[in-house]
Amino acid sequence: MNDKKIMILDGNSILFRAFYALPPLKNKNGIYTNALYGFLSMLYKLLDEYQPDYICTTFDHKKPTFRHERFKEYKAGRAQAPNELVMQFALIREILDVHKIRHLEIEGYEADDISGTLANMASQENMNVYLVTSDKDYLQLVREKVNVLLTKKGVTNTVLYNENVLFDEYGITPQQFIDLKGLMGDSSDNIPGVKGVGEKTGLKLIKEYGSIDSIYENIDQIQGKLREKLESEKIQAYMSKELSEIIVDLPLDLTIEELKYKEPDKKELLEMYKEYDFRLFMNRIKPDEDRQMNLFSDDLNSVEKEVLNKPIDAIKEISTKVIIKNAKKTGVICLKFFYDGERSLYASPIALGIMTNENQIYYIEENLETALTDLKPVFEDGAIEKIGHNIKDEIIMLNKYNIRLEGIGFDTMIAKYLLEPSEASYDIDRLVYEYNNTDMKSEKDFLGSGVKKVSYKELEKNQRKAYMFNYLKGIWSIKAPMEIQLMETDMDNLFKEVELPLVKIMASMEILGFKINIDELKRIGEKLSNKISVLEQIIQEMAGSEFNINSPKQLGQILFEELKLPVMKKTKTGYSTDVEVLEKLKNQHPIIQKIIEYRQLTKLNSTYVEGLLNVVDKETGRVHSSFKQTIASTGRISSTDPNLQNIPVKTDEGRELRKIFVHEDDYILIDADYSQIELRVLAHLSDDKNLIEAFRLGEDIHTKTASQVFHVTKEEVTSTMRGRAKAVNFGIVYGISDYGLSRDLDIPRKESKQYIDNYLKFFSGVKKYMDDIISKGKKDGYVETILGRRRYIPELSSRNFNIRAFGERLALNTPVQGTAADIIKIAMINVDQELRKRNMKSRLILQVHDELIIEAHIDEVDDVKKILKEKMENAVPLKVPVIVDLNIGETWYDTK
Incomplete structure (x- = not known):
């Protein structure tokens, strides 16, 4: 043979x-x-x-x-x-x-x-x-x-x-x-x-x-x-x-x-690949001992040799006219700012690096502001492609100098996120190693870490230059293979039409921020502090002694030794008093509910009242959240520093916090919220005739579900039934198990299983879809949204039942939540484009998953409402109507 x-x-x-x-x-x-x-x-x-x-x-x-x-x-x-x-x-x-x-x-x-x-x-x-x-x-x-x-x-x-x-x-x-x-x-x-x-x-x-x-x-x-x-x-x-x-x-x-396959002439092939700038292929055929690319070095001498035997240019050594000329000639620039601090919004630039082709890299440090003014026409020229790694930073930095960054063509961080959305980080040195099989010195290598970490300013200038050179070379070298991967995974359009245009909108929301009523925030803080003090006194009276409620050890001794409550779980340091334990104990003693309330209020006070007071910008009177595209594996946008997407809404105290979010004079807040968008997406994906019919007829979907789950007429559905049906509806979207539903509703597991079975019997298309998507995920290794956003789920092939079950929940949830995320991203782009096209004063200032908030000028309210309604409801056509609820108010609280 x-x-x-x-x-x-x-x-x-x-x-x-x-x-x-x-x-x-x-x-x-x-x-x-x-x-x-x-x-x-x-x-x-x-x-x-x-x-x-x-x-x-x-x-x-x-x-x-x-x-x-x-x-x-x-x-x-x-x-x-x-x-x-x-x-x-x-x-x-x-x-x-x-x-x-x-x-x-x-x-x-x-x-x-x-x-x-x-x-x-x-x-x-x-x-x-x-x-x-x-x-x-x-x-x-x-x-x-x-x-x-x-x-x-x-x-x-x-x-x-x-x-x-x-x-x-x-x-x-x-x-x-x-x-x-x-x-x-x-x-x-x-x-x-x-x-x-x-x-x-x-x-x-x-x-x-x-x-x-x-x-x-x-x-x-x-x-x-x-x-x-x-x-x-x-x-x-x-x-x-x-x-x-x-x-x-x-x-x-x-x-x-x-025709026998032979080893190539590696030396000559290396020369050819160097001529064509094929760094990826150069590293493939290099001997192992040469895999450390001389292009990624902290030795400035090797850097000088790479740039046509000239030093990386400081602005005083080369005219910005040369940069402009080369940028127009090549039609592309790769750019990066260095700054000290955690966020570009609050930092001043230390240096700017610009790369116009493989052998043209410019380092600008002295007279940087003058150089930026000179280079403004290049930055604002949409015909010159801009490449970066987390290019949102460059948009924000240039905005400080009244410069718009146009022509954004590629962001290697966002591209890698699309290709591998579950990665923990997208650091440029890691990506360079992955694509080029070569080591690039990281920021940590240059600056150090922990107490020994230094700032960019503290580095020797030659080290700053070397790192800038590494950074730009790294971005340049991985762009082409990433473009190929995006095309091969059918995500090139998603990248170009959704993720890249969104970068400028995220930067804009970050720059604009959300106005805060400081006096109201302090009032809420005082009110919370008083409630916390009262609760603390009640808890200690119920315990029969004074103790530190915030100490898990002391709280454990009170609950399990003094009050003799059943021990649910132990840790290495003693009794566990986490939220899961407290939820199980809340019917055992009235003190438990008070402790739960105490924890909720102290978290509200520390995280939101004290936390927001610390981050309100003293000049603008606004909070400027950092919006990120590369955190959630489903494609959702994230908000940090502060997180404005996680303001509690289930308690009166949490909802009251929204009163602090207000508008500037001559403006008003408009809140546009998708109605049950994830359930509508589920109807579209599953093609379930009963679910589609309910949405097309404008029925209350939770009442409809309750009538089927509990086998009663719609008129006989009680508020409790509807509430439980709502939990089933959204639980299905998140791949909830009978155990999870029984825990959420505090009902026997047998009863929760019956709810789910009844639901899937009536909505049989949903059941088929769930089976099909899990099967497809196991076969392909990934699931995807309507727009083709992928999420790889290796857990589906695990031999461990719990890990595999977790993978199945991810497979069920990702296409639904991911499609909803894609829909609102497209809506954001379309709304923003329309506002700008009409030169309106109104601006998009916040996105919270299925909700957009516009700070609208009072003369534009009616037009903004029409724009929101049209652009949001028609962002992506579904088999069911997409409904947007609009509300206007003086505060965020008033719009809900």
């Missing part, structure tokens, strides 16, 4: 696909390299996955083929390949030569014919053959041990076709595929076929009759216009079949043994 493998690449097909799939990448000399990059990405992926023993690339010959002689209109009308692509054909041949991979082309024939002949030769030697192409004509070559790897969306993704897969998809044999092409033709090659016979009709005929010959032998069995078409175009059918058939017996003057 021969287990040898041969890989045959259709060079024309792969290069064409890469050229049109990838952005127009160029090297430092302006030579287009995108097709090269895509071809090599495919090549290396195939080498890694299949480890072939033999390899070859085939190309079309530039002169006409025998098919042109047979049919002069063959491939007529096909547009001439652009020069930017044509020049890359010669370059890939040079690379293949240095890689010691044979490439073949024969006058009078196409790459298909050479590939077919090689496949035939290799199969006769009983080898495993893999033909790589985007041309479906190759499917006729499938045989036992002859496989076709057909490229799909992206550059390096393929689908393997063997005889079984081909039959499962088309219901015909490889040989019959030629007959099918004879009937349906091929518009891309201008093969006519039979007019009016497409793939569907062609397949039906081939499945019924087996071949073109058999069709014409039984033509009298075919009725109507189809018979007329077949009879009138019999000659075209046979000619089209002949044109479509791949030659498999060309007299090739070589043996398969001559």
Whole structure:
């Protein structure tokens, strides 16, 4: 048995696909390299996955083929390949030569014919053959041990076709595929076929009759216009079949043994990849001892050599005119500010780095403000692409100098988040190592950590320069492979149309902030302090002694030793008094409810009253939350420092906190809140007829659910029933178990299981959807939203039941919550664009999951309400109506 493998690449097909799939990448000399990059990405992926023993690339010959002689209109009308692509054909041949991979082309024939002949030769030697192409004509070559790897969306993704897969998809044999092409033709090659016979009709005929010959032998069995078409175009059918058939017996003057895969000339290949700026491929073929890239160094001497033997330029050493000239020439800049402090909003810049191509990096420190003024036209030129890593910082920093950053084209942090949304961090040094297999010194390496951490200002200037150089080189080097990954995962549109435009809106909300009524905040603080003091006294009286309620040890002694309450859980330091324990004990003694209230109020006071007092900006009188796109795995936006999305709403004291959020003079607050958006998304995804009908009829979904869960009429549904049905509705969205529901509703587990069973019996489409999405998640390794946002869930394949069950809950929740997140992101973009287009004074200042808050000018209220209603309700079309509730108020509290 021969287990040898041969890989045959259709060079024309792969290069064409890469050229049109990838952005127009160029090297430092302006030579287009995108097709090269895509071809090599495919090549290396195939080498890694299949480890072939033999390899070859085939190309079309530039002169006409025998098919042109047979049919002069063959491939007529096909547009001439652009020069930017044509020049890359010669370059890939040079690379293949240095890689010691044979490439073949024969006058009078196409790459298909050479590939077919090689496949035939290799199969006769009983080898495993893999033909790589985007041309479906190759499917006729499938045989036992002859496989076709057909490229799909992206550059390096393929689908393997063997005889079984081909039959499962088309219901015909490889040989019959030629007959099918004879009937349906091929518009891309201008093969006519039979007019009016497409793939569907062609397949039906081939499945019924087996071949073109058999069709014409039984033509009298075919009725109507189809018979007329077949009879009138019999000659075209046979000619089209002949044109479509791949030659498999060309007299090739070589043996398969001559195609044996050999090690490349690494030294020469390194030089070529350096010329084309292919750092990713350079690191692949470097010896292990050279994997530490000299580009990532803290030694300024090596940095100087990289930048054309000149120092990284301080502004006094080079005119900003040079930067402007090079930025306009390359049409792209990569930029980064260094600043000390946790947030760009409150920091002043120390240095700015700008990169215009592989060998043009500028470091600006002295006279920075003057330089920024000079460079303002570059920053505000939307035709010059801006690249960064967490580029929101650069937007905020430039805003301090009244400079807008336009033309944002790529953010490596956000791109990586989309690709791997569950990562703990997206530090540039980690990404450089992942994509380039090289170490880059991190911020921690330069600045240190803990008590030994220094500021950027404390570093030697040469160290600051070196780190800036590393940072910009790092961003530049990982952009291209990330773009490919985004395309291959079908998330390039989500990245370009949703996540990138959102960056500017997040920066704007952060800069604008939310006005705070300090006096009201202090009043609420005093009120809370008084309540806390009263509760503290009541608790100690009920305990029979004074103790520190905030001490878990002392509280444990009171509850479990003095009051003799049952011990639920112990820790290494003693009794556990966490919230779960207290919830279980709350019916055991009245002191427990008071302790729970005490904890709630002390948290409100410390986190929100004292916390907000500490972060109100003294100049603006507003709080400026930091909004983040790369925290929640589902795609939700996060708010920190302070977290304005987590203001409590379940208690009166929590709701009262919203009274402190107010507006400027001549403005008013408008709150736009999606009504039950996640349940509407669930209806859309599950296609459940009962759920869809309820929303289309405008029914109260919780009452509807209650009537089914409790088997009563809608009129008989009580408030308790409705409340429990609401818990079931939202619990289903979050993949809740009967145990979880029983805990939330404080009911027996058997009863909660019955609720869920009744729900899924009536909403059977939801049950099917839940089963399907979990099955799909296990098969694919991920689930996705309507817009294609992915979340990988390795927990689904765990052998541990609890971990697997957790994965199933994630699989159920992510498409629903993630789609809701996508919807409001698109709404934010559309609302913001409309406000700006009309030059309105009103501005978006906060997003809280399903809710947008606008600080609207009093003269624009009606227009803003219309904009919110239209843009939010029509952000993404669903199978059910999307409803937005609008409320106006002097405070955030008033709008709820």
